[in-house]
Amino acid sequence: MQPVINIKNVKKTYIMGTVEVNALVDVSIRIQKNEYVAIMGPSGSGKSTLMNVIGCLDTPTSGLYEFNGVNVGDMNDNELAKIRNKDIGFVFQTFNLLARSDALHNVELPLIYSGMKKTDRKVRAEEALGHVRLEDRMHHKPNELSGGQRQRVAIARALVTNPSIILADEPTGNLDSKTGVEIMGLFNDLHAQGNTIILVTHEEDIARHAHRIIRVRDGLIEKDFMVEDRVLPGVNV
Amino acid sequence: MQLQESVGMALNAIRVNKLRSVLTLLGIGVGVFSIIGVMTAMGVLQNAIENGVSDLGANTFQIQKFPIGNFNDNSRWRLRNRKNITYEQADMFYDRMKLAKFVGLEVWEFGKVVEYKKIKTNPSVQVAGESIDGLATNNWNVEDGRSFTNQEVQSAANVIVIGSDVVKKLFPIGNPIGELIRVDGRQYKVIGTLVNKGGMLGGTQGNLVVMPITTHMNTYGKERSVNIMVTARDQKTYNDVLEFSRGVLRVIRQVPPGEPDDFEFFSNETIIAQFNDTTFMIKIGAVGIACIALLAAGIGIMNIMLVSVTERTKEIGIRKALGATKYNVLSQFLTESVVFSQIGGVIGIITGSIMGNIVSLLLDAPPVYPWNNSVAILQTPFLDFTALQMNITALIFCSFIGIVFGVYPAWKAANLDPIEALRFE
Numbered sequence: 001m002q003p004v005i006n007i008k009n010v011k012k013t014y015i016m017g018t019v020e021v022n023a024l025v026d027v028s029i030r031i032q033k034n035e036y037v038a039i040m041g042p043s044g045s046g047k048s049t050l051m052n053v054i055g056c057l058d059t060p061t062s063g064l065y066e067f068n069g070v071n072v073g074d075m076n077d078n079e080l081a082k083i084r085n086k087d088i089g090f091v092f093q094t095f096n097l098l099a100r101s102d103a104l105h106n107v108e109l110p111l112i113y114s115g116m117k118k119t120d121r122k123v124r125a126e127e128a129l130g131h132v133r134l135e136d137r138m139h140h141k142p143n144e145l146s147g148g149q150r151q152r153v154a155i156a157r158a159l160v161t162n163p164s165i166i167l168a169d170e171p172t173g174n175l176d177s178k179t180g181v182e183i184m185g186l187f188n189d190l191h192a193q194g195n196t197i198i199l200v201t202h203e204e205d206i207a208r209h210a211h212r213i214i215r216v217r218d219g220l221i222e223k224d225f226m227v228e229d230r231v232l233p234g235v236n237v
Numbered sequence: 238m239q240l241q242e243s244v245g246m247a248l249n250a251i252r253v254n255k256l257r258s259v260l261t262l263l264g265i266g267v268g269v270f271s272i273i274g275v276m277t278a279m280g281v282l283q284n285a286i287e288n289g290v291s292d293l294g295a296n297t298f299q300i301q302k303f304p305i306g307n308f309n310d311n312s313r314w315r316l317r318n319r320k321n322i323t324y325e326q327a328d329m330f331y332d333r334m335k336l337a338k339f340v341g342l343e344v345w346e347f348g349k350v351v352e353y354k355k356i357k358t359n360p361s362v363q364v365a366g367e368s369i370d371g372l373a374t375n376n377w378n379v380e381d382g383r384s385f386t387n388q389e390v391q392s393a394a395n396v397i398v399i400g401s402d403v404v405k406k407l408f409p410i411g412n413p414i415g416e417l418i419r420v421d422g423r424q425y426k427v428i429g430t431l432v433n434k435g436g437m438l439g440g441t442q443g444n445l446v447v448m449p450i451t452t453h454m455n456t457y458g459k460e461r462s463v464n465i466m467v468t469a470r471d472q473k474t475y476n477d478v479l480e481f482s483r484g485v486l487r488v489i490r491q492v493p494p495g496e497p498d499d500f501e502f503f504s505n506e507t508i509i510a511q512f513n514d515t516t517f518m519i520k521i522g523a524v525g526i527a528c529i530a531l532l533a534a535g536i537g538i539m540n541i542m543l544v545s546v547t548e549r550t551k552e553i554g555i556r557k558a559l560g561a562t563k564y565n566v567l568s569q570f571l572t573e574s575v576v577f578s579q580i581g582g583v584i585g586i587i588t589g590s591i592m593g594n595i596v597s598l599l600l601d602a603p604p605v606y607p608w609n610n611s612v613a614i615l616q617t618p619f620l621d622f623t624a625l626q627m628n629i630t631a632l633i634f635c636s637f638i639g640i641v642f643g644v645y646p647a648w649k650a651a652n653l654d655p656i657e658a659l660r661f662e
Contacts, residue, residue: 157559
């Protein structure tokens with residue numbers, strides 16, 4: 001079966017002034033459809049760079065990155081933007097909602113850039129908000145919502161385009177543990193519904209919600225293994 | 238799909254930063270205001286003048302010794318030896334101009350006092366001396382009583398027709414016909430009154446008295462140049478009459494063949510053209526000032542847009558992560574700066590039109606509405622602009638300013654690195 005993500009010998013080098021920084025030295029990962037993967041690593045491990053590459057926010061310096069069988073390394077900015085728009089649903093630690101727009105508009109945003117008609121996108125955005133059980137908060141602005149609700153808006157926004165992967169960067173990092181559990185439960189549900197989820201975190205407890213953990217250190221894959229004692233949402237955190 | 242979104246965002250940005258936005262809008266607004274204000278005021282003046290000169294009557298032209306308006310030193314030197322058009326010459330002209338419908342001869346005195354019993358006017362009454370056709374060529378109509386007869390002109394009778402303002406002042410009640418009034422101390426019998434036609438340029442067309450030209454010359458002196466007014470029978474014969482009268486007057490004044498005329502023709506058209514010549518430089522000046530103001534305003538817009546891009550770096554990062562292309566971001570910020578300049582432009586047009594039309598209230602002249610599309614208020618050698626065309630041009634120019642000064646900030650926003658932008662706090 002063709003993997004959603006096929007990364008082979010990817011290298012990423014930044015030039016900071018005169019110094020070359022090898023953020024990714026040699027990374028190879030394959031992720032299949034409907035996997036639930038956690039990428040772990042301490043800060044400076046290259047975890048964020050890997051996430052940026054997977055999220056098509058950045059392109060590798062060398063190596064192969066195929067997304068749904070298409071080589072991303074060759075793409076220009078506009079093509080990358082299109083992939084991000086259609087196939088990747090981002091969930092950020094700091095939610096990253098537009099502060100001046102209500103929840104509905106925030107969820108509609110990716111659909112605006114995909115060129116969907118106003119009436120259609122409203123229906124789709126309402127559906128997505130229903131999916132995260134926020135239909136009654138549709139016209140609230142982010143500052144009128146709790147942290148957990150904000151993150152659920154962000155998840156609805158990630159879901160609304162029916163993406164190939166949901167890429168969540170420390171999604172519980174700014175939430176209290178009880179709310180964090182709720183959010184992880186939501187990810188679990190999304191996975192059960194057939195979504196492919198990639199979680200980037202440095203917290204062991206969070207990572208153990210996933211089926212598979214990839215540990216990154218010094219720009220290399222340190223360990224790639226299936227989780228045997230998965231944390232089930234709602235049970236001990 | 239993007240435009241509506243972008244316009245909405247632009248309006249939102251303006252709402253959120255009220256003071257900053259108002260100051261920027263003011264810049265554009267003042268620029269547009271200055272040009273629209275001046276143009277509208279000039280348009281009103283032009284309306285007033287066109288209305289005024291058309292009071293001369295249709296198909297009428299005048300002949301005078303000197304051209305109207307300023308002539309330069311060179312022509313002043315050339316013209317200063319011109320001899321007066323004497324009453325005898327003018328009368329001869331009258332006898333020979335059978336082709337014309339009317340030929341009126343007139344002379345003027347200004348700033349006189351008219352008295353009736355104990356009541357006096359201000360020393361501002363105009364005293365016209367007219368030949369028998371003079372009232373017709375001036376388009377003056379008698380309201381009550383009658384005009385003077387040929388015989389009264391011949392005999393320089395002390396009879397007088399008075400304008401409506403004078404009637405109002407001296408005869409607030411009662412009938413002036415047959416009463417004796419004094420002009421400059423001399424006594425005249427009122428035989429008629431004139432229909433009020435309203436003032437031109439704030440002047441008072443009713444503030445005059447009219448006596449036979451002969452009486453006028455006996456009283457105020459013969460050493461003056463007579464003003465000849467000729468009315469053609471219709472538009473078709475107008476040019477023929479004009480050329481014929483040129484020939485007749487040259488013969489009477491013994492101008493040798495090949496020499497230029499020693500008199501000047503005026504028509505409604507030449508007076509309007511004269512006005513346009515004088516105001517053209519004012520208009521060009523206004524355009525220049527407006528351009529400088531708009532340049533300054535454009536720099537203001539650029540400044541505010543750069544601040545806005547920096548403030549909204551994070552937002553740009555989010556939008557890019559969600560799939561906004563460079564083009565999406567560029568057009569969003571460009572739309573914002575164009576919306577900015579358009580709002581400023583509309584404010585400028587509204588205030589400028591109001592300001593310009595205050596002139597119309599002061600002068601009691603017809604206003605120039607911003608949507609007027611029939612009267613050209615700016616004539617350039619290439620194109621004439623009506624008020625509507627002016628305003629549309631102003632808005633297009635504002636968009637242009639918005640684009641020119643919005644391009645760099647928008648380009649900067651479009652080229653932000655999404656990763657860096659997302660990290661921005």
